[in-house]
Amino acid sequence: NAGVTQTPKFQVLKTGQSMTLQCAQDMNHEYMSWYRQDPGMGLRLIHYSVGAGITDQGEVPNGYNVSRSTTEDFPLRLLSAAPSQTSVYFCASCSRDRGFYGYTFGSGTRLTVV
Amino acid sequence: AQSVTQLGSHVSVSEGALVLLRCNYSSSVPPYLFWYVQYPNQGLQLLLKYTTGATLVKGINGFEAEFKKSETSFHLTKPSAHMSDAAEYFCAVSGGATNKLIFGTGTLLAVQP
Numbered sequence: 001n002a003g004v005t006q007t008p009k010f011q012v013l014k015t016g017q018s019m020t021l022q023c024a025q026d027m028n029h030e031y032m033s034w035y036r037q038d039p040g041m042g043l044r045l046i047h048y049s050v051g052a053g054i055t056d057q058g059e060v061p062n063g064y065n066v067s068r069s070t071t072e073d074f075p076l077r078l079l080s081a082a083p084s085q086t087s088v089y090f091c092a093s094c095s096r097d098r099g100f101y102g103y104t105f106g107s108g109t110r111l112t113v114v
Numbered sequence: 115a116q117s118v119t120q121l122g123s124h125v126s127v128s129e130g131a132l133v134l135l136r137c138n139y140s141s142s143v144p145p146y147l148f149w150y151v152q153y154p155n156q157g158l159q160l161l162l163k164y165t166t167g168a169t170l171v172k173g174i175n176g177f178e179a180e181f182k183k184s185e186t187s188f189h190l191t192k193p194s195a196h197m198s199d200a201a202e203y204f205c206a207v208s209g210g211a212t213n214k215l216i217f218g219t220g221t222l223l224a225v226q227p
Contacts (some may be wrong), residue, residue, distance in 0.1 A: 031213050040123065042204060042219040043158075050212055058214065090157065094213070102148050103208075103215050105158040 002026050006091050006106035013081040013113045021076040021109050023091030031094045032074040033058070033103065034066065036087040043090065049074055081113045116141045116207045118218035126224040133177075133192040135221045137205030140186065147188040148206045148215070149179055158204065164188065175199070200225045 007022045025032065033048040045058030047066040055066050063085060065077040074093075078085060088110050092103040121136040139145055149161040162173025169181040175198075179190045188205060202222045208215040 033215060035217075040219065042120075043217040045214060045216060048212070048214055056212070059216075092215070094215075096213070102146075102160050102163045104160075105150075107157045 004091055004093055004104050004106035006089075006109050008109060009107065011109060011111050013078075013111065015081060015083060015113060017081050018077070018079050019081065021078075021089055021091075021111070023074045023076065023106060024072050025074075025093040025104070026072065027093065027095065027104070028071060029093035029095040029104075030071065031096075031103070032068065033092045034064070034074070034076045035090045035092065036060065036085075037090060037108075038087050046076065046089075083113045085111065086113045087111060116143075116145070116209065116214070116216045118205050118207050118216060120205050120218035120221050122221055123219065124222050124224070126226060127195045128226050129197055130194050133190070133195045133199065133223065135190040135203050135205075135223065137179075137188045137190065137218060138186055139188060139205070139207045141207055141209055143210040146208045147179075147181060148208070149173065149177070149188075149190050150204045150206060150217075152202045152204065152220075154201075161190070161203070195223075195225045197225050197227065199223060 004025045030051045034046040035043040037043045044060045049055045049068040091106045094103040117140045119138045147164040150158040164181045172178045204220045205218045
């Protein structure tokens with residue numbers, strides 16, 4: 001049982017490049033979310049999903065796209081990276097089945113845009 | 115809409131002293147409330163949660179929190195701080211059909227010897 005797996009752990013991009021941050025969970029959780037963490041600002045919700053095929057915007061969605069074609073995977077796409085997107089990104093998942101245990105977080109992706 | 119306010123971005127206590135980290139929330143639906151801890155260069159670990167039932171909840175490492183609906187608060191406490199408690203602590207709220215988890219801005223706890 002791997003939990004929530006994020007890849008890559010570190011990434012450096014040039015301004016204007018695109019990339020996809022991968023997130024996979026093996027717990028059959030229906031809810032998945034992406035956050036960015038910046039000093040002094042806590043974790044801010046980028047996008048979230050309540051199930052396969054259903055996504056919605058969070059607090060800071062601009063510059064990011066998501067899709068959820070399977071229960072397991074929830075990739076985050078940066079179409080044209082900007083220095084303001086330098087951050088640590090966390091993916092999380094949870095389920096309400098059999099009680100509610102809170103979100104489980106991945107170990108994060110540290111992204112630098114130069 | 116839901117939101118969380120954490121009073122005090124930095125809190126410093128002496129080893130053995132009481133730890134009190136404050137959290138107030140706003141929610142238009144019955145809230146689920148959480149405290150997470152983050153050690154340097156690591157991910158987030160769930161400390162404790164309130165969903166329904168008993169309003170005083172106990173978590174790992176001797177921490178506890180009390181849900182006070184009338185005060186819209188969920189403060190985190192620990193009777194005696196240990197050096198290993200030094201970390202950043204985040205309060206978060208979720209609830210409703212979307213179950214979005216919204217975080218406060220965090221409190222960095224320093225423990226002085």
